[in-house]
Amino acid sequence: xxxxxxxxxxxPTSVGKTSLSISLAxxxxxxxxxxxxxxxxxxxxxxxxxxxxxxxxxxxxxLISEFDPDEDFNVFKFQQYAKKYIEIIQEKNxxxxxxxxxxxxxxxxxxxxxFQDNDSDKSYRQExxxxxxxxxxxxxxxxxxxxxxxxxxAIHPNNTKKIIRALxxxxxxxxxxxxxxxxxxxNESPYLYKYFVLNRDRAKLYETxxxxxxxxxxxxxxxxxxxxxxxxxxxxxxxxxGLGYKEIGAYLDGELSLDEAIHVLKRDTxxxxxxxxxxxxxxxxxxxxxxxxxxxxxAILDHILNHLKEAGII
Numbered sequence: 001x002x003x004x005x006x007x008x009x010x011x012p013t014s015v016g017k018t019s020l021s022i023s024l025a026x027x028x029x030x031x032x033x034x035x036x037x038x039x040x041x042x043x044x045x046x047x048x049x050x051x052x053x054x055x056x057x058x059x060x061x062x063l064i065s066e067f068d069p070d071e072d073f074n075v076f077k078f079q080q081y082a083k084k085y086i087e088i089i090q091e092k093n094x095x096x097x098x099x100x101x102x103x104x105x106x107x108x109x110x111x112x113x114x115f116q117d118n119d120s121d122k123s124y125r126q127e128x129x130x131x132x133x134x135x136x137x138x139x140x141x142x143x144x145x146x147x148x149x150x151x152x153x154a155i156h157p158n159n160t161k162k163i164i165r166a167l168x169x170x171x172x173x174x175x176x177x178x179x180x181x182x183x184x185x186x187n188e189s190p191y192l193y194k195y196f197v198l199n200r201d202r203a204k205l206y207e208t209x210x211x212x213x214x215x216x217x218x219x220x221x222x223x224x225x226x227x228x229x230x231x232x233x234x235x236x237x238x239x240x241x242g243l244g245y246k247e248i249g250a251y252l253d254g255e256l257s258l259d260e261a262i263h264v265l266k267r268d269t270x271x272x273x274x275x276x277x278x279x280x281x282x283x284x285x286x287x288x289x290x291x292x293x294x295x296x297x298x299a300i301l302d303h304i305l306n307h308l309k310e311a312g313i314i
Contacts, residue, residue, distance in 0.1 A: 004090050005313040006191035007097045008106055009304075010035065010280065011198035012273035014208045016291065018051050020198065021099040023301050025059045028097075028314050031089045033082050034063040035100030035109075038242045040078075041069045043228060046221045047244030049212065062088075069228060069239035074161075076115045079108040095313070103279035110195070111187040124171050128164045143167060150178035161238060194311050196304055197280045200291040209269045213244075217262060222248055243269055 007030065009021050025032055034040070038048040042065045050064060062085040067073050082098070086109075089096040098106055107113065132140055137160040144163050145152035151166040169177040199205075225248040233240055235249050244265060251261035280286060287307055294300045308314045 003192040006193040008195040030095040148176035
């Protein structure tokens with residue numbers, strides 16, 4: 001059976017994926033699946049730089065505003081939904097385009113990674129969650145470092161959810177999740193795909209990030225976070241730990257001044273962009289598209305379309 005086409009358009013935050021993705025979808029008769037771990041949440045629009053309905057220009061989008069902020073959303077769930085939407089798009093004889101900056105989500109779909117989601121035994125997870133509350137995330141991170149040093153190196157000590165997942169996987173299988181993921185990454189993709197990473201000069205990217213954060217504040221990010229808090233969404237939820245929501249939440253709780261919150265948000269967004277680029281550099285068969293080498297988005301689009309024609313995708 002011949003492989004069906006899949007296009008991936010990714011890159012660091014603020015690089016300009018959104019407008020290019022619309023032009024690309026129109027050019028190839030495609031529809032877009034968001035590969036963004038935050039844009040899946042309802043009511044979280046400004047801080048996630050979520051595309052507006054009028055910006056979609058008639059192109060259907062999936063996995064935008066589909067979950068409430070208190071619902072659990074993870075890579076396993078993303079993979080399930082993305083695969084379902086890919087089939088729906090293919091049945092219309094259109095091309096699915098994964099657009100977003102969450103590299104692990106893209107990898108999960110591209111190589112059809114098997115997560116062996118064993119949810120039947122929740123007692124160990126509950127035990128770890130209790131330990132996180134009493135001993136802290138750093139303690140769990142130290143446990144992980146003994147059992148799976150590679151995962152411990154890759155996961156931030158404050159990312160309790162990921163640490164628990166890695167410990168849980170080790171407990172269930174006796175295998176390090178890092179080894180499992182490495183093995184799965186060598187899977188052959190079930191798709192005929194092209195993987196484009198949009199990038200630009202680091203200083204220009206950082207300036208764009210700073211400008212975007214200022215625009216978010218001007219457009220009402222503080223009120224958006226205030227509204228979410230009033231709706232009962234609390235800072236311990238994964239969604240409220242997202243960039244923009246965590247920092248403005250700290251300001252609303254009196255932990256930071258607004259200027260400090262904005263400074264931290266800009267800094268942490270720049271760090272996030274750097275981590276995204278590190279991730280994409282580790283991926284294989286990637287086409288890097290440096291914006292600074294092109295006159296405009298039309299020239300970038302032509303370049304991408306040429307690659308897609310050569311690959312037999314269009």
